Amino acid sequence: MIYNLKKVQDADVNNKKVLLRVDVDVPVVDGVIQDESRLKAWFPTLEYLINANANAKIYLIGHMGRPKQQFPTPVSTPFGANNFQFTISEPNLSLKPVAEWVSKKVNGQIEEEKIDIFNTWKIRDDIYLLENLRFFEGEEKNDPAFVKKLALIGDVFINDAFATAHRAHASTEGITKFLPSFAGVRVQKEVEELSRVLENPLRPLAVMIGGAKIETKLPLVEKMHRIADLVLVGGEIAENDKILLKVQHEDIEGRKSVLLVADLNQDLKDITPKSSENFIQVLQNTGTIVWNGPMGLVEQPPFDTGTKTLADGIAKLSAYKILGGGDTVSCIQKIGVIDKFNFVSTGGGAMLEFLSGEKLPGLVALEVHS
Ligand code: 3PG
Numbered sequence: 001m002i003y004n005l006k007k008v009q010d011a012d013v014n015n016k017k018v019l020l021r022v023d024v025d026v027p028v029v030d031g032v033i034q035d036e037s038r039l040k041a042w043f044p045t046l047e048y049l050i051n052a053n054a055n056a057k058i059y060l061i062g063h064m065g066r067p068k069q070q071f072p073t074p075v076s077t078p079f080g081a082n083n084f085q086f087t088i089s090e091p092n093l094s095l096k097p098v099a100e101w102v103s104k105k106v107n108g109q110i111e112e113e114k115i116d117i118f119n120t121w122k123i124r125d126d127i128y129l130l131e132n133l134r135f136f137e138g139e140e141k142n143d144p145a146f147v148k149k150l151a152l153i154g155d156v157f158i159n160d161a162f163a164t165a166h167r168a169h170a171s172t173e174g175i176t177k178f179l180p181s182f183a184g185v186r187v188q189k190e191v192e193e194l195s196r197v198l199e200n201p202l203r204p205l206a207v208m209i210g211g212a213k214i215e216t217k218l219p220l221v222e223k224m225h226r227i228a229d230l231v232l233v234g235g236e237i238a239e240n241d242k243i244l245l246k247v248q249h250e251d252i253e254g255r256k257s258v259l260l261v262a263d264l265n266q267d268l269k270d271i272t273p274k275s276s277e278n279f280i281q282v283l284q285n286t287g288t289i290v291w292n293g294p295m296g297l298v299e300q301p302p303f304d305t306g307t308k309t310l311a312d313g314i315a316k317l318s319a320y321k322i323l324g325g326g327d328t329v330s331c332i333q334k335i336g337v338i339d340k341f342n343f344v345s346t347g348g349g350a351m352l353e354f355l356s357g358e359k360l361p362g363l364v365a366l367e368v369h370s
Pocket of ligand 1: 025065066163164167213216325326347348349350
């Protein structure tokens with residue numbers, strides 16, 4: 001296996017305050033969570049900590065989306081920073097729906113509480129959830145002053161947020177410099193499953209990339225050319241960067257995979273039926289298919305038609321099929337063929353980075369050092 005991780009099962013959490021980093025970047029519309037898969041993925045680690053007879057106090061931490069307005073880390077006064085108040089300008093990125101979800105699962109009762117600079121929900125006497133850490137600029141900047149504030153809350157750090165493991169942020173990497181740190185149950189499973197594909201994939205290996213976040217995806221497409229036999233690209237990148245994708249492909253030296261970029265309908269919101277059929281055709285004889293990102297604006301039917309056609313077509317293939325990413329999983333779940341995939345990763349970008357052979361900072365920080 002590529003990583004030798006310290007595991008939550010080996011952590012001493014008895015009577016400890018445990019900071020548990022989780023994936024809470026889920027689709028929410030009007031305060032309603034659209035897909036719970038990412039939350040369900042780390043829930044066993046929370047249950048483990050509750051049931052380990054450990055008297056642990058658990059502080060859940062995580063992020064949602066990419067807030068545009070971020071606050072600098074407040075400077076502490078001799079009286080602490082408890083009086084620091086901020087108004088969230090993007091309430092749609094608040095973690096309140098996640099606090100409600102956890103509360104239902106553990107029979108809690110939500111109360112608002114302030115822990116130093118952090119707006120927090122006390123869910124039960126032993127379970128808390130801190131508000132979206134990306135409301136502070138220190139989270140993404142991995143700012144030491146912010147990291148220290150976070151670290152002061154806990155005695156032990158557990159990371160069960162695989163989908164964010166490719167980010168060297170305060171709550172994924174910075175904090176591990178201050179607290180004994182371990183991998184949660186989900187992170188362990190992701191590493192185990194994806195390592196097998198990375199080390200010994202059934203070939204031909206096809207990677208299909210769509211969706212938004214094009215600034216993240218473009219470099220990933222390039223990395224995929226080095227490991228895959230076939231790279232299929234659709235969604236927003238196909239719309240904006242068709243020429244760039246081709247130039248990028250031509251510039252790769254040495255062994256590289258075949259590139260296929262989707263044609264889009266006139267409205268540019270979905271893959272054409274012909275391209276969908278073509279994609280399914282070339283995937284027929286593949287050994288492994290990795291899919292991240294819908295092929296159209298699936299949240300606005302009928303622009304989900306191409307993704308549906310592809311999902312139904314791929315579901316019938318005998319290749320080893322892996323699906324990853326919040327929006328992708330949510331959409332394939334709705335289409336109803338999620339059970340046809342052999343492994344569903346919580347990670348989108350993280351899964352692709354992992355499969356490209358790139359070391360993920362959030363995982364490197366959890367490795368055993370002999
Ligand atoms: C994801 O959805 O892939 C993760 O939550 C990471 O999000 P990011 O690309 O905004 O860092």
